[in-house]
Amino acid sequence: MLLQLILTPLGWLKNSVSVVAEDALLATLSAGPIPQHVAFILDGNRRYARSKDKQVNLGHTDGFYNLKKMLEVCIKMKVRCVSAYAFSIENFKRSPGEVEALMDLAEQKLLEFCEQGSILEQYGIKLVVVGHKDMLPERVRAAAEKAEALTAHHDRAIFNLCMPYTSRDEMTTAVQTCIQECLVNESMDSKISAEDIDAHLMTSLAGSPPLDILIRTSGVKRLSDYLLWQCSEDTQLQFSNKYWPEFGMLDFVPIILDYQRKAWAQAS
Helix, strand or coil: CHHHHHHHHHHHHHHHHHHHHHHHHHHHHCCCCCCCEEEEECCCHHHHHHHCCCCHHHHHHHHHHHHHHHHHHHHHCCCCEEEEECCEHHHHHCCHHHHHHHHHHHHHHHHHHCCCCCHHHHHCEEEEEECCHHHCCHHHHHHHHHHHHHHCCCCCEEEEEECCECHHHHHHHHHHHHHHHHHHCCCCCCCCCHHHHHHCCHHHHCCCCCCCEEEECCCCCCCCCCCCCCCCCCCEEEECCCCHHHCCHHHHHHHHHHHHHHHHHHHC
16 A cells, blocks of 8 residues: 555656656757648558457547547647548448447547547647548537537647548549539639649648648558648658557657758758
8 A cells, every 4th residue: 555655646757757758859849840731541440459459449449549649749849730531431331330330439539529628629729520521420420510610710720530531532522613613603614723623622621731741650651542632742751660559759759850851951
């Protein structure tokens, strides 16, 4: 009992020192060039779960918990916009049980974002659910719309939660919208430009700045139909061997340092 009384405050002190050290490191990094838009492909939740002898749904739960942590790291580093590939349209092809579990988790986390004192309220983050929300179950869509409405006035940062989303669908929708506007305005003689399409992308409509860094975890080196238009020019692509639930600040810092090194090299 005495040992427990001694170790409990020591454990609290250790955690407090760790948080202070992390904040100091992030503050130091933020003094240099900082990306304005960072995107994550949250890959490896299922393989992580199997490696830990956990059920697949628990891997997704750990993945959402880590997303919250990494969002906080980005905001403390003064990143303006964070995008996360949470659920692809193609994921609906997974087993009904896994899809249902993912929808349950999405509803739960979206409602948590609505609670007083949530990370979105604490840091003034605007949530935008990017994708075809009409494909979501009614309960999940209602939770998404509630979270978006409650954070619509936040202006410190933007959090794009991409679900259900694919880049080809986003580009197709943007082109269709451009055509519809031409028909309404009876201006079919005008050509649809790349700038027109860019302006009608879901991320552009959400006010997202250009994409600086795209990170995919789990060692897989492909984009999987995510932000293909946005990362076609100056985006820095980064791949980590860590499963997403295990990807942390110490994995993120070298990526930021690499970004800063290239930014300084271009400026010189």
